[in-house]
Structure formats: C-alpha cells, structure tokens
Amino acid sequence: MxxxxxxxxxxxxxxxxxxxxxxxxxxxxxxxxxxxxxxxxxxxxxxxxxxxxxxxxxxxxxxxxxxxxxxxxxxxxxxxxxxxxxxxxxxxxxxxxxxxxxxxxxxxxxxxxxxxxxxxxxxxxxxxxxxxxxxxxxxxxxxxxxxxxxxxGRTPRIRSGWALRMIQIQVTFVFLAAGLEKLPGSMWRDGTALYHIFLLDDFYPRFALPEVIAGNLWVSRLMSWGTLALEVAVPIGVWIPRTRALAVAAAIFFHLALDLLMNLYFFEWIMIVGWLSFVRWDEDLPWLGRWAAPAASPATAD
Amino acid sequence: MPEPRRLLDVAIVGLLGMMLVDGLPDYLPGIPTASRWLDPVVDVTGLEQTSWKLFAPDPDHINTWVEAVVTWEDGSTSTWTTPSWRHRTLLQKLMHARWHKAADNLRLDSWRRLRPQLAEYAARQAVPPTPGLAPVHVEIFRHWWLVPPPGRREAARRRFGRLPPLREDFPGTKSIHDKDLRPRARGVQPGGVREEPAP
Structure with missing residues (x-):
C-alpha cells in the first residue's frame, strides 16, 4: 500500500x-x-x-x-x-x-x-x-x-515536474477559492450579483451594455449562477483526463469574456497564462506540437 | 540522511499547506486561527496568497469617489479627485488601473490612518489658481451612490437619467478628513470662506 x-x-x-x-x-x-x-x-x-x-x-x-x-x-x-x-x-x-x-x-x-x-x-x-x-x-x-x-546551450537539467504542478494547483486554487468565497453570498444565490456588478462604475464595461443585458434579471441570474457553477466545476474537471481540455477551454473563455466586459487590468491575462500549464501540446495543439519538437513524458493532469 | 527527493516532498507538502491555510475562506473551521499562526511565515517568504473574495461573498453595491478640497493661503480653493472611470481611452484605463484599488481602499475606514497622507498628496497635486500659493488646509470628502435593488432600478433611472449616474450626481457625501497643513492666513476658513471682519 x-x-x-x-x-x-x-x-x-x-x-x-x-x-x-x-x-x-x-x-x-x-x-x-x-x-x-x-x-x-x-x-x-x-x-x-x-x-x-x-x-x-x-x-x-x-x-x-x-x-x-x-x-x-x-x-x-x-x-x-x-x-x-x-x-x-x-x-x-x-x-x-x-x-x-x-x-x-x-x-x-x-x-x-x-x-x-x-x-x-x-x-x-x-x-x-x-x-x-x-x-x-x-x-x-x-x-x-x-x-x-x-x-x-546553457540550460540546467530539471528532472522533476513539481514546480509546474504547483502552478497548475495554484491556478485551480484561485478559481476554487473564489467560488467557495461566493457560496455564502445571498446575491450570488438569488442571481442578482451580476445585476449589481453591471452598475459599478469602476468595473463598468468598456462599452455601454445594452439594457437587454444590464437590466434583465434573468440574464443576471443566468450569468451569476453560471459563474458559480464554472468556479466549482472547472477546478474539478481540469484534473479529470477526459474533461481536462474542455475545462481549460471553458476557463479561458470565461476570462476572455470577463476581460471584454469588465475593467480588471491584467488579472484575466495572467490567469489565462496559468491555465496554459494544463495544455498538452501534442494532443491539444498537434499542429503546434509538430512545429515544436515533442517532449518526453510531459506532466499534465492524469 | 533522507534523499534529496524526499526533502523536496517535504517542501511540496509545506507549500501546499501554506496555500490552503492562507487562501481558503475564513468561514471554514480552523482557517482563521491557522492562518494567524502562519501569517509571519508567508509574509517573510513572499508566498502569501491574497483574499480571493472576487466580488464575494456579495459584490460591493456602492459606487464611490474621493474628492479633496484644497484651500490656499489667499483663501481660494482647488479640488483634486480620484480619476473618473468613464470616458477613458484604453491607455488611460491601464495607467489608472491601480486607482481602482486605491480609491476603493481610501474611502474605507480601515485605511483611515492614511488620510493625513492623502491630504498632503492632494495638496501637492492640486493646481492653485495663482502660481506660487501655498496650501493651508485640505478637507477630504467621500461621495457615494448605492446600487438600488432590481425592483427600484427603473425609478433610479428616471431620477438620474442614466445608470450608473454621473459621479457628480451621487447623492451621498460625507467629510472624512479635515487637515490644517499650516497656520491659515487671518480670516481664512476651511473651504476658502473668508470671515467677515467684525464691525
């Protein structure tokens, strides 16, 4: 054992x-x-x-x-x-x-x-x-x-992949902790969180959101509950080999959408870089994997 | 003598423990106590997490800005404000990004000890109506507007014409700091009001 x-x-x-x-x-x-x-x-x-x-x-x-x-x-x-x-x-x-x-x-x-x-x-x-x-x-x-x-020709040989694992865990942890922090929030549960966020002028979108989005409670509910679901599901899905690529794609899409909708400086971009630590070049990006010589035994989520 | 890989394993377990204790929500049992104990270690190593309360547990439903009214030695006034978030170019948005956090913190009483410093900074930044005037007094105001609940959104939109309203229309105003920078000229009151000489 x-x-x-x-x-x-x-x-x-x-x-x-x-x-x-x-x-x-x-x-x-x-x-x-x-x-x-x-x-x-x-x-x-x-x-x-x-x-x-x-x-x-x-x-x-x-x-x-x-x-x-x-x-x-x-x-x-x-x-x-x-x-x-x-x-x-x-x-x-x-x-x-x-x-x-x-x-x-x-x-x-x-x-x-x-x-x-x-x-x-x-x-x-x-x-x-x-x-x-x-x-x-x-x-x-x-x-x-x-x-x-x-x-x-001056590269140290690093045999262990532990540091890359820690980056994967750190990015996952940010997502999960953000989801757990929201769980006690009444606005996230009743679905009005995004309604309130859309009316914060410092996070106000780069462009005026149409009333059909900003003023529609059902849109707010869908997006608030979707955010909660994503912040709990992605940190789990990314560690399951069959759902890894989908979870990474969902996380990147989520960050790109937030960057488009809100003023969040570089948070979304550094998180996207972090999520790229889960990418398996030869499986997920075979055309790029062929261009860059393959690596032996990459450490990823399996 | 343990082999190097096992020493690395101990370090990995330590790093994972630091991440969990310092980053998990405080409402979980044992986390606040453990995190207090661990605080000096994560601070010294530079490996502290941050609060991952991204719009949690509920988003702040308040819009605020901070204004400083600087009184000059001749009684005239100028204002300095935190940047406006609207009508910014992409470049301004990136350059002003840290003002988001700064303005948000400066309005909070938890950072009240920094307000004397903010007053001095505002006095340095404000432009006097006549070059060469020295600042004698600064008063800092917090302005705010609370996001209405969904049922009162339409009434708010009718009242302000747009949502969120322009910051000049925010209904809440409170003086949060008042500081004399140097003895005022005789008869000059805060805000630039000149005292009428006694008959």
Missing amino acids: RERFVAAWDRFWHTPADPRVAAGLRIGVGVIVFLAFLFQAPYATTWWGEDGLLPSRVARRLLDPDAGSVLLLLPPDDLWLWACFGLAMVQALLLAVGWHSHVQAACLFVWLVSFQHRNQLVIDGEDAVMRLITFFLIFAPISERWSLDALR
Missing part, C-alpha cells in the same frame, strides 16, 4: 514537465509583468515614491512589519525607486527572452514581493497570481525551449 502511494506520488509530482509548457509560461509571465510595470510607470512615484501616497516613513509605520521589501532597505530617494523599477522591467523582458532565465525569475520574484509589500493599498488579485507563478517558474524547466539560454 505504502509503495503504491509513493509510486503514485512520484508519478504525480516528479514526472518531468514538458519544457514547451514551461517555456510558454516563462514568455507569458515575462511579457505580462513587463507590461504591468510599464503601465504603472506614470504613477510609480504616487504608489512607491517619497512624495506619493505612502512615503517610506509612513509605510514603515502602517504596513505589516513581517512583509519585507528591498525598497524599504534603500535610502528614501526616488532615484532608487526608478533604479529598482527599471531593473524589474529589464529583468521581466530578459525572462521573456530567456537569458539566464532562472536568475531572472528569482530576481523578478524579489521585485514583485518588494513592490507589492511596499504599498499594500494598491495590491490586487493579479499581483498575487503574478508573484506566485513567478516563484514556481524559478524551479521549472523554463529555459530548455525558445530561449537565449537554449541557443547558448
């Missing part, structure tokens, strides 16, 4: 990961984190600067002392802020192109932790997803394909 458990455990956690999947995540995370920093640049001093909403002397007093940040160790000067900000952007790009990929992933994780801990007033779900996926990328085979490291 013990031997069977150990064998199943090892098969689940330590089967080598498909390096194409890991490389896709590396590129996706690098690009998204770069863009997230880029679009924050006009307000960087507002969020992290000494003349902003939370100068370091106030941050030290107000924020959780356990939540460390490189930014709080440096002199309180915006020059240092811009140096760190610029370095983080450069390292995100270097991660995307795969130059010393593992070093870039580790440094980018430190930057993400530092900027997020430095000002918790403005941190949201997407920041946590970016930070956590970046952490696991440090230990995944991210440099073996589509990277400058691979061109230079």
